[in-house]
Amino acid sequence: MERIPILKMGGYLLVSIQVDMHDRLAMQLQDDLTSKIAETCAQGVLIDISSLEMVDSFIGRMLANIAAMSRVLDAETVVVGMQPAVAITLVELGMSLAGVRTALNVERGMELLSASRDAAERQDDLGPR
Amino acid sequence: MTDSVKTKLPDILATHAQDLLASWMQRQLESVATRRDLMSEVELQRQSFEFLNAFHRAAEAGALEDVRHPAWRPVRELLERVSQSRAHQGFSPVETATFVFSLKQPLFERLRDEVKDPRELAAETWMATVALDALGLFTMEVYQKVREEIIARQQQEMLELSTPVVTLWEGVLALPLIGTLDSARTQVVMESLLQRIVDTGSLIAILDITGVPTVDTLVAQHLLKTVAAARLMGADCIISGIRPQIAQTIVHLGVDLNSVTTKATLADAFAVALKRAGLAVTRKEGARNGPAAPLFAPVTER
Numbered sequence: 363m364e365r366i367p368i369l370k371m372g373g374y375l376l377v378s379i380q381v382d383m384h385d386r387l388a389m390q391l392q393d394d395l396t397s398k399i400a401e402t403c404a405q406g407v408l409i410d411i412s413s414l415e416m417v418d419s420f421i422g423r424m425l426a427n428i429a430a431m432s433r434v435l436d437a438e439t440v441v442v443g444m445q446p447a448v449a450i451t452l453v454e455l456g457m458s459l460a461g462v463r464t465a466l467n468v469e470r471g472m473e474l475l476s477a478s479r480d481a482a483e484r485q486d487d488l489g490p491r
Numbered sequence: 492m493t494d495s496v497k498t499k500l501p502d503i504l505a506t507h508a509q510d511l512l513a514s515w516m517q518r519q520l521e522s523v524a525t526r527r528d529l530m531s532e533v534e535l536q537r538q539s540f541e542f543l544n545a546f547h548r549a550a551e552a553g554a555l556e557d558v559r560h561p562a563w564r565p566v567r568e569l570l571e572r573v574s575q576s577r578a579h580q581g582f583s584p585v586e587t588a589t590f591v592f593s594l595k596q597p598l599f600e601r602l603r604d605e606v607k608d609p610r611e612l613a614a615e616t617w618m619a620t621v622a623l624d625a626l627g628l629f630t631m632e633v634y635q636k637v638r639e640e641i642i643a644r645q646q647q648e649m650l651e652l653s654t655p656v657v658t659l660w661e662g663v664l665a666l667p668l669i670g671t672l673d674s675a676r677t678q679v680v681m682e683s684l685l686q687r688i689v690d691t692g693s694l695i696a697i698l699d700i701t702g703v704p705t706v707d708t709l710v711a712q713h714l715l716k717t718v719a720a721a722r723l724m725g726a727d728c729i730i731s732g733i734r735p736q737i738a739q740t741i742v743h744l745g746v747d748l749n750s751v752t753t754k755a756t757l758a759d760a761f762a763v764a765l766k767r768a769g770l771a772v773t774r775k776e777g778a779r780n781g782p783a784a785p786l787f788a789p790v791t792e793r
Binding site: 441442443444446448452454458459465467470471 | 688724
């Protein structure tokens, strides 16, 4: 059965979606990713969807869910490389993925993750407000 | 009416060609519908002359009651040209149609002089009326079609003109919106903005709505859609150029723009964009404090 590979890079997990997403694959990714985050104690998840040409509401919701689940497991999610057509489709579907952070490409996404990790560390030092 | 009926129309058109043209011209020039400011008398004379010639040839070929007959093709083509040029020159529908319909009176006068038998006269007049009416309607149809083409082309041009995406700085795009935002324009704006974000790798896009006359809930919704799409791509949007009246309207309508950075002027938005990009504008050492104030507080390093 085909699976989307999840790569570990330092404290982050990198998911690059290179094939057409279908619902079963999306559910599988959700399962794999959550267990991988728990297993590796990852601080951030980077999902590269630059090869994704088409989305539907299910995939959009899946992205939002993954971000929410990662947050519960204390990992920041950044979705990178969304195509203009995909962005327009998601907006037209009424899904603006409010809880998901986005970046233009993998490099920018990595910068975003390290910036937020630094901020989180400072926050941890200060203790709870 | 069948072809066996002998009509005198071609003969009349041939024998009275000159004075028919003269009195038709006179009628056209007297009529209020002739626009001498748009078209010279010589041009009108030429068109009238060509039409009479073509009309004569077509009438000779028969089938007076059916202007779709191949024999009428030259007449139709001529009228198409006339109608097209008038539509482009800005003639009104009435002014265009008068060209054909004003031929009726001179033609009927000649018929009255030539045909003595009342029954025959009625038949001849009827035939001429049918032909001229059909030609007049045909002229109107072409006129309408040309006008629609002009409108469609202008709409397309407006759409293209109104969506320039400019690069203000490396990584900073600006989109000066001009005119009302409807769904079709929003689509074009969104597509060109997102494409430019990908092409330039920009992080910040400024949507300037100085040129948008009114902002209602629909326009606001379109703006928010564009902002949301840009955010999905990983770029931040700033909305600038919000006039005081528009700020009032937005609040009265209950539109929620809290999720977006908004600034009063494009200059303010640009200053924010530079700041986020970690850039600052400073005054050159020794530069005179001219009237051109800096966009924001100069960084003094002495």
